[in-house]
Amino acid sequence: xxxxxxxxxxxxxxxxxxxxxxxxxxxxxxxxxxxxxxxxxxxxxxxxxxxxxxxxxxxxxxxxxxxxxxxxxxxxxxxxxxxxxxxxxxxxxxxxxxxxxxxxxxxxxxxxxxxxxxxxxxxxxxxxxxxxxxxxxxxxxxxxxxxxxxxxxxxxxxxxxxxxxxxxxxxxxxxxxxxxxxxxxxxxxxxxxxxxxxxxxxxxxxxxxxxxxxxxxxxxxxxxxxxxxxxxxxxxxxxxxxxxxxxxxxxxxxxxxxxxxxxxxxxxxxxxxxxxxxxxxxxxxxxxxxxxxxxxxxxxxxxxxxxxxxxxxxxxxxxxxxxxxxxxxxxxxxxxxxxxxxxxxxxxxxxxxxxxxxxxxxxxxxxxxxxxxxxxxxxxxxxxxxxxxxxxxxxxxxxxxxxxxxxxxxxxxxxxxxxxxxxxxxxxxxxxxxxxxxxxxxxxxxxxxxxxxxxxxxxxxxxxxxxxxxxxxxxxxxxxx
Numbered sequence: 001x002x003x004x005x006x007x008x009x010x011x012x013x014x015x016x017x018x019x020x021x022x023x024x025x026x027x028x029x030x031x032x033x034x035x036x037x038x039x040x041x042x043x044x045x046x047x048x049x050x051x052x053x054x055x056x057x058x059x060x061x062x063x064x065x066x067x068x069x070x071x072x073x074x075x076x077x078x079x080x081x082x083x084x085x086x087x088x089x090x091x092x093x094x095x096x097x098x099x100x101x102x103x104x105x106x107x108x109x110x111x112x113x114x115x116x117x118x119x120x121x122x123x124x125x126x127x128x129x130x131x132x133x134x135x136x137x138x139x140x141x142x143x144x145x146x147x148x149x150x151x152x153x154x155x156x157x158x159x160x161x162x163x164x165x166x167x168x169x170x171x172x173x174x175x176x177x178x179x180x181x182x183x184x185x186x187x188x189x190x191x192x193x194x195x196x197x198x199x200x201x202x203x204x205x206x207x208x209x210x211x212x213x214x215x216x217x218x219x220x221x222x223x224x225x226x227x228x229x230x231x232x233x234x235x236x237x238x239x240x241x242x243x244x245x246x247x248x249x250x251x252x253x254x255x256x257x258x259x260x261x262x263x264x265x266x267x268x269x270x271x272x273x274x275x276x277x278x279x280x281x282x283x284x285x286x287x288x289x290x291x292x293x294x295x296x297x298x299x300x301x302x303x304x305x306x307x308x309x310x311x312x313x314x315x316x317x318x319x320x321x322x323x324x325x326x327x328x329x330x331x332x333x334x335x336x337x338x339x340x341x342x343x344x345x346x347x348x349x350x351x352x353x354x355x356x357x358x359x360x361x362x363x364x365x366x367x368x369x370x371x372x373x374x375x376x377x378x379x380x381x382x383x384x385x386x387x388x389x390x391x392x393x394x395x396x397x398x399x400x401x402x403x404x405x406x407x408x409x410x411x412x413x414x415x416x417x418x419x420x421x422x423x424x425x426x427x428x429x430x431x432x433x434x435x436x437x438x439x440x441x442x443x444x445x446x447x448x449x450x451x452x453x454x455x456x457x458x459x460x461x462x463x464x465x466x467x468x469x470x471x472x473x474x475x476x477x478x479x480x481x
Contacts, residue, residue: 039282040278040279040282041278041282042278042281042282042285042328044282045282045285045286045288045289045332046285046328046331046332050292050330050331050332050333050352051292051293051333052419052420053296053297053298053335053416053419053420054186054296054419055185055186055296055297055416055418055419056185056186056418056419057185057417057418058415058416058417059092059183059185059186059297059415059416059417059419060090060091060092060093060413060414060415060416061091061092061093061094061095061188061297061299061336061413061414061416062087062088062090062091062093062094062095062411062412062413062414063094063095063096063336063338063357063360063411063412063413063414064088064094064095064096064133064360064363064409064411064412065096065097065340065343065360065361065362065363065409065410066096066097066099066140066340066343066360066361066362066363066364066365067096067097067098067099067124067128067133067136067363067364068099068100068118068343068362068363068364068365068366068367068441069120069124069364069365069366069367069441070119070120070121070124070366070367070368071120071121071124071366071368072121072123072124072127073127073131073364073442074127074128074130074131076442078438078439078442078444080444080445081442081443081444083444083445084411084429084443084444084445085131085132087411087413087427088131088132088133088411089131089132090132091132091413092183092184092185093134093135093181093183093188094132094133094134094135095133095134095135095136095137095190095299095301095338096128096133096135096136096137096363097136097137097140097192097301097303097340097360098128098136098137098138098140098154098158098165099118099140099142099367100118100119100120100140100142100143100145100367101118101119101120101142101143101145101146101150101151101153101154102120102121102122102123102124102125102154102157102158103119103120103122103146103150103153103154103157104121104122105119105370108146108149108150108153109149110146110147110148110149110150110153111146111147111149112145112146112147112370112372113144113145113146113147113198114145114198114199114372115371115372115375116142116145116369116371116375117142117145117146117369117370117371117372118142118145118367118368118369118370119145119146119367119368119369119370120367120368122153122157124157125154125157125158125160125161125163126160126161128161128163129161129162129163133163134163134164134181134183134188135163135164135165135166135179135181135188135190135299136158136163136164136165136166137165137166137167137190137192137301137303137340138151138154138155138158138165138166138167138168138192138216139166139167139168139175139192139193139194139197139216139217139218139302139303140194140196140197140216140303140340140341141194141196141197141198141201141303141305141341142198143167143168143194143197143201143215143216144197144198144200144201144215144216145198148213148214148215151168151214151215151216152170152214155168155169164179164180164181164190165179166178166179166190166191166192167191167192167193167194167216167217167301168192168203168214168215168216168217169203169214169215169217170203170212170214171203171204171205171206171212171213171214172202172203172204172205172212172215172217173205174203175203175215175216175217176191176193176203176217176283176284176286176287177287177290178190178191178287178290178291178294178295178298179191180294180295186295186296186297187294187295187296187297188295188296188297188298188299189291189292189294189295189297189298189299190299190300190301191217191284191287191288191291191298191299191300191301191334192217192300192301192302192303193216193217193218193219193280193284193300193301193302193303194216194217194218194219194302194303194304194341195218195219195220195221195302195303195304195305195306195321195341196303196304196305196306196312196341197216197218197303200213200215201215201216201218202215202216202217202218202220203215203216203217203218217283217284218280219276219277219280219281219284219302219304219325220276220277220280221274221275221276221277221306221321222263222274222275222277223262223263223272223273223274223306223310224263224264224265224272224273224274224275225262225263225264225265225272226264226265226266226267226269226270226271226272226273227264227265227266227267227270228266228267228268228269228270229266231270232257232264232265232266235257235259235264236250236254236257238259239257239258239259271308272308272309272310272319273319273320273321274306274319274320274321275321276321276324276325281325281328284300284325284329285328285329285332288300288329288332288333288334289332289333291333292332292333296419297335297336297416297419298333298334298335298336299334299335299336299337299338300326300329300334300336300337300338301337301338301339301340302322302325302339302340302341303340303341304319304322304339304340304341304342305341305342306319306321306322306341307319307342312342313342313403314342314343314344314403314405314406315342315344316344316345316346316347316359316457316460316461317346317461317464318339318346318347318358318359322339322358326339326349326351326356326358327351330351330352330354330356331352334354335354335419335421336354336355336357336414336421337354337355337356337357338357338360339356339357339358339359339360340359340360340361341359342359342361343361343362343365343402343403343405343406344359344361344403344405344406344408345359345360345361345405345408345409345410345454345457345458345461346358346359346461347359347458347461347462347463347464347465347467348412348424348426348458348462348465348467348469348478349462349465349466349467350421350465350466350467350478350480351465353420353421353480353481354421355414355421355424355478355480356465357412358461360409360410360412361406361408361409361410361431362406362409362431362441363409363429363431363443364431364441364442364443365402365406365407365431365441366440366441366442404433406431406433407430407431407432407433407441408428408429408430408431408446408450408454408457409428409429409431409443410426410427410428410429410454410458410476411426411427411429412424412425412426412427413425413427420480421480422479422480423477423478423479423480424477424478424480425475425476425477426455426458426469426475426476426477426478427445427474427475428445428446428450428451428454428455428474428475428476429443429444429445429446429454430443430444430445430446430447430450431443431444432444445474446474448473448474451474451475452471452474455469455471455474455476456471458476459471459476
């Protein structure tokens with residue numbers, strides 16, 4: 001188990017205090033009760049070479065996309081789906097992301113929070129186990145839709161079903177900690193986190209006089225708007241003209257400006273980048289190091305909707321911080337990296353012999369959304385000052401519906417020999433982009449034409465990482481030297 005502590009930075013205290021002197025004094029008085037702060041430097045966990053996997057013989061790991069569904073599927077009469085389920089049962093370990101929580105609302109004592117409450121029946125924990133899924137991440141942007149009580153209840157349901165889970169807990173220490181699965185051929189560790197999450201989703205350890213809070217393992221990021229020098233000067237002018245006592249004008253010669261809660265820096269071209277919180281970044285690498293000391297194979301997964309456009313869309317290129325983070329995780333000892341969040345596929349990289357899946361897309365996309373009164377009973381006036389006429393329900397892909405790319409997916413199987421990844425096989429899935437509701441959102445193996453299209457897109461998106469995907473029939477194959 002990992003113990004993560006923190007000491008509040010002075011700058012944060014000053015920025016948030018109503019009276020800096022008074023608040024600073026109060027914190028200083030309670031300082032003896034605060035734990036020592038751990039390293040804020042991720043490089044502390046990269047100083048020694050990574051340990052190799054200790055698996056022996058042949059081993060297979062299957063990764064699938066988000067389990068975004070609400071009703072049991074394992075006994076479905078859909079025979080095409082059952083063919084897919086049969087494949088994922090063959091692996092020595094199968095790993096996915098449990099999107100949202102699986103709870104029985106008739107007995108649940110907690111409440112819902114925020115817009116878009118993603119819900120699944122409490123029996124789904126047993127359903128995914130019967131489907132062949134052994135390990136799940138529970139850290140994502142829907143983990144706390146039903147508050148900490150919903151997250152903890154979902155974890156209990158997973159425990160009862162025998163599904164190993166990582167990324168959530170009663171404390172930050174618990175949420176950060178690796179979870180372990182004994183495959184019979186070796187022990188697999190899973191570390192999970194989310195960089196996209198709802199307010200107050202992050203777990204906290206007890207801190208000073210404040211009790212611990214249940215939640216998920218989070219990686220905090222901040223978006224950086226890189227703009228041209230001319231655009232930067234325009235922003236400087238605006239920030240100066242609209243300055244106030246709470247938001248003073250930029251210093252002369254400042255190379256970073258915060259304006260309307262957005263960060264701007266000058267660059268050669270317009271693009272978005274992200275900074276990672278050093279405390280969270282270091283803690284993830286620490287967990288990976290711990291896992292490698294206690295397991296034969298280490299898997300890291302993160303739920304990250306961030307993109308190079310700043311929109312939660314079907315952009316295939318991963319943002320800069322994911323590339324940095326994934327490489328660091330491998331250098332710390334990670335053997336397989338699984339990215340998720342955006343419901344579209346992203347490319348595959350082989351970094352120092354270890355497979356990195358930048359985006360696995362979805363396995364199911366048939367979740368039910370529950371709504372709060374505050375979400376449903378609100379309406380903004382149109383130009384007449386009255387409520388606009390209601391719009392009919394949209395079931396088409398565009399406009400306003402899901403991107404077509406959300407219905408392309410894969411089952412990815414990595415084959416190991418004595419701890420070294422040798423072959424990755426990518427089985428394209430058609431997740432039912434149709435208005436026929438029973439079919440919509442359910443994975444089938446893609447027909448030859450769609451399989452070729454999906455694999456061609458993966459070839460294109462993996463090429464920048466130097467990854468070559470061969471197409472053998474309707475299966476993509478990556479050979480690792």
